[in-house]
Amino acid sequence: MTGRVRAPELRGRGWLNTGGKDLTLADLRGKVVVLDFWTFCCINCLHVLDELRPLEERYGDAVVVIGVHSPKFEHERDPQALAAAVERYGVHHPVVDDGDMHLWQQYAAKAWPTLAVIDPTGYLVASMAGEGHAEGLSRLIDELIVKHEADGTLHRGDGPYVPPAGSDTLLRFPGKAIELPGGNLLVSDSARHSVVEVTADGEKLVRRFGSGERGAPFNEPQGLLLLPAEVAAEVGYDVLVADTVNHQLRGLRLASGEVSLVAGTGRPWRSAVDGTQDALAADLSSPWDLAWFDDKVIIAMAGIHELWWFDPAAKTTGVYAGTTVESLRDGPIPDVWMAQPSGLSVGGTRLWIADSETSALRYIEAGVLHTAVGQGLFDFGHVDGPAEKALLQHPLGVAARPDGSVLVADTYNGAVRRFDPATGEVSTVDSGLNEPSDIVVTGSGDVIVVESSAHRLTRLAPGVVKTVTGERHKTERPPSLVAPGKLTLDVIFTPAPGQKLDTQFGPSTRLEISASPPELLLEGAGTTTQLTRALVMNPAVAKGVLQVVAQAATCDVDEEFAACHLTRQDWGVPVVVTEDGQTRLPLILRGTDES
DSSP states (O other): SSSEEEEOOOOSSOEEETTTTOOOOGGGSSSSSEEEEOTTTTTTHHHHHHHHHHHHTTTTTEOOOOOOEESSSGGOOHHHHHHHHHHHTOSOOEEEEOOTTTHHHTTOOOOSSSSEOOOOOOOEEEESSBBBHHHHHHHHHHHHHHHHHHHHHOOOOOSSSSOHHHOOOOSSSOOOEEETTTTTEEEEEEEGEEEEOOOOTOOOOEEESSOOTTSSSSOOOOEEEEOOEEEEHHHHEEEEEEEEEEEEEEEEOOOTTEEEEEEOOOOOOOSHHHSOOEEEGOOOOOOOEEETTTTTEEEGGGGGEEEEETTTTTTTEEEEESSOOOBBOEEEEEBBSSSSSEEEEEEEEEEEEEEEGGTEEEETTTTTTEEEOOOTTTTEEOOEEEEOOOSSOOOOEEEOOOSSSSEEEEEEGGGGEEEEETEEEEEEEEEOOOOOEEEEOOOSSSSSEGGGGGGEEEHHHHTTOOOOOOOOEEEOOOOOESSSSEEEEEEEEEEOTTTTETTTTTTTTEEEEEEGGGGGGEEEEEEEEEEEEEEEEOEEEEEOEEEEEEEEEEEEOOOOOOEEEEEEEEEEEEEEEOTTTOOOOOOEEEEEOOO
């Protein structure tokens, strides 16, 4: 960004958390405004919500955060689904529904998440993509407060947030469930930050583990795993809990209700560590589901698009599959690509995976990752038939059945789908469900669905199969028009106030570029330490997606014990190759009005 730019007016299809009022920039004049461009499927966006919470508390009378919900999936365009997500994730600031992507384009966003900062006089002063900006954003806000308080243009006071009415149901946005040996069900009651045991019919509460308050000890827990009896006896707990927003794993002893921390520092993962790690010293990233496979725990590490392993007895952990690149690529593990794996289930020699952002059903067998159903990051829908043509929409759960078939909680289609490996066919078992997030196949063969946005467990009628022709969707984000041949890709990064690039452990920046299809790039793929790269676009490929992963390490200036920070973003940039396209593609990791 260059010069002084007036922030574009806020306009959307509707507003949440404002008591029914539509807000304008004039209503926010005198405040520092942080626009958070997000979409509720995006794990990195959920990370940013957590980064913003302490800033909202600290600067409550001077800063207003506005969520701008710019949807990726078709389901996310539904205003009711958005309202449910705002409650589910505890969003305590106004949210504008940018269903037509108008504000996304006005603010030139190219990635989820993106933050834009507006000063108290209505000028756009900074843009930041990705997560890890909390410290830099705090420093920028401090500078803006000092300046505008001195100028008399800062007006402290209550913001426009109006909390919605509360709700009372047995469960609130449950995430995952398992069957206990006695027949009762154990459920992650995610929005109430607890784990609950309910009767086998899902209707009555037996007991609750956790206080029900965020972070005490659970914070939006998801996956649950009943350990093998011999392992449980050795480690001293029966159930492993993916404590998702705390970025930790916790052990639960059923007899006493004791909860213990078994993995994760509580800090979100920021950079790779090779090899085996002490589990309690490891930084995890939104563990979403758990499975016992190959004599170890496998963790769906949704936040960094990987699977990790965890050894409860040795108390160690490490990467099992994935490279942190968010995309779809099969092959021998670990050098594969995934996109927010969120559901796991073991069937025979296969580990089945609900890979949510690629709308895919995948599996690992004999050390190789395969895709059974799914076509990529931007292709989704509700289509049955041969697996190579079938489509899902952001599935979060999966359950292998004794007959070899696999059930999928097809979350954004509101359906349970069935894949039969013997025939290669996909069918719809049930539909009309409200964001199903997990499936339990009980010991007696019953199928129980965690119907998350309906706040209940639903038992499916046996033998029902529906055929759905459905619709095929493709995410229509405005593509970048680029010229064939030479293209300069610039990742713009300016250290936050009071910070400098940190080279004490080697190069301070890293840039990894790949393409889908790979033929889109004739030159320029790979990893370097510079944030500018010369690419050569293939004139024979009309369009595709550039996968760009950038990170920058900074540290505080002139402090005896300077803190270090890592900013990171993974872009999937749709491009169209055309003769009148641009020869430079800028991506803002962190930019200001002076950069």
